[in-house]
Amino acid sequence: IEKLYSQGIPNHGPTQTKSIDEILKEIEQEAGLHAQNNILPLEEQLSFSDTLTYSHSQAQDITNPSILPPLNSLQEQLSLSDTLTFSHSQAQNSTFPILQIIPILEPTKGGYSMTEEPEIVLEFYDESQALQLELNDIELILNLVESAGEPTQDSPNSLGLITDFIGILLFKIPSVDAAKPENLKDTKDIAKDNKSSDKAKIKQLKNEIKQLKQDKTLSTDEIKDLKSKLKILALQLKETKQNAKLNSEITKIEKLANEFKETQKDNWNGNKETITAEIFDSKNNKVNLAVEFVKQREGKFNIKIDPLNAKPGIYKIKTILNVNGNQFVSESQFAWGLVSVNSMKSIYKPTETAKFEIVILNATGNPVCPANVLMQIIAPNLQSTTLSSNDIVEDSCGLYTADYPTSVTGNYTINVQADTGNGIANFETYFTVLDKYDYDIIRYTPSKIDPFTEPNDFDVEIDITSFVGNNELTIRDYVPSSFNIFNTDATVETIGNQKVITWHKTPKDGFVDTLVYSYSVPLITPELYPLGKITIDQSGIPTFTEARNWFVAVDPQFLVSTDVSTIDDKWQNSNKRIVAINSTHLYSFYLDGASDLHYDSSTNGGYTWTTGADLYSPDTGISYNGMGVWYEPSTPGRTNKVIHIAAFDSG
Incomplete structure (x- = not known):
């Protein structure tokens, strides 16, 4: 001083x-x-x-x-x-204005399959603001390096005066018996010589930053160029570093310059901001799903949601962002598993007819019938074909089928739009057409099942043809670990959250075999389970993987989305209508042999049933021909726990 x-x-x-x-x-x-x-x-x-x-x-x-x-x-x-x-x-000599924070929370696409991780983008600084922040970070790290290296300046009018002054106050002054330098001037000159190149590089970079701030315009290329120069500076500093503090700043330079995408689980706790995310189902109940934050750049994060334990439906994500002493709450919705498309084959050959089964569910995961469905298929040559209600057939409530004649080879994009009763659900997938491929896989199994009114025993048949080699094949199919597997000659083992079903078969004139197994599912509804993807291994040939999963919807609830009709076949039968109040308490409504409207109940998820009573016996000579059942909470926005029953007779 x-x-x-x-x-x-x-x-x-x-x-x-x-x-x-x-x-x-x-x-x-x-x-x-x-x-x-x-x-x-x-x-x-x-x-x-x-x-x-x-x-x-x-x-x-x-x-x-x-x-x-x-x-x-x-x-x-x-x-x-x-x-x-x-x-x-x-x-800091910053000429940039204070950044305005406007959080935007949006899903990356309109809908996700049940095997996909929904990705939700949270952006609260735009690209221009992010570049400004990065420029300020670069300037800050240069100042820290300059301070840590204790650079000196020849001119008394330079910032070196302040740096030296602060150094005197911050660092402990040596005690009386500390060793004294023999020649302080020589020592200082040597230090200057060792640091001159580093100081020149730092000064050059700071001048570039000053010029960029004066221009008030930034580009991604300019920031990349600065970061490239930072990497070179870090290499130089490693050769001339003088103390541990400078070594710490070198690490910071390398982290800033290398631009790796940092990830954190559950919550984000950063130096500049904290973010929490909460997921809610269509009834606004908070659900426990694992999330991962991936930092794309300053002010932009991708939030990935783990599909494990998820059910089909409409979900809401709420984020709580704390930055610059302020808190911002944002919400967004995304559809998960509302539309699924099964292709009868994994890969088709040119001119073959591709056959599809489409399942449409509403916000609570229940089947929609009838649904207004549009299916757009874009061929590799960009020729677009739209299939509408005239081309798409309703096989049963929530289940629709469609055919499409293939032509050229390549990937065909499928875009499905469906009115779910809660809005338009969008889903995108693809299928492949090739002249040659190793194996043909055709799977025969329902896309929608009802384990409550039908035996909980569903068959799968898989025809496999080999176009390569005649060696023994190891064929594996994959189902959720909660499935029970029986009626098969395959071996079954549980690995993680999957059951692996394995066969060893040898092709005969190309045809391998028809592989079979049966499965039962937990009596939980609604659910959407993936089967596959099948893998095939043969000695000397790369592993072949089925191009797509096959999805099975479990949903016995029969929702009344239109008036009861005496013409529509779906009303004119006495099949049981199951209403699931929760995963354990169920009611079954049906017409008994005397045409009486009857109900039974279960308190263990449908494993056993208790006989109930007749709800109404018609007058003599009148018999019921059909009925419909509707449970109000199955319709989004309705919360009254009331079961509505409609029945009609021949009159």
């Missing part, structure tokens, strides 16, 4: 007592720092309450480094008990 002050006005008097704030003000005025560097006045950045008493004669002597007084005498003259507070953000 004496050295700094001695460089100022010579008429200070022989001995004076001044506050440090007064000394700083004089230094600032004499060095012209405020005008040259356009930073805030130093007294606003540095806070002291102690005063400094010093000898002016010593201050004059100290201007000659060769007669530097013992450091312990300087220590004896300085008495500082307060803490130095330096705000780097105040010192």
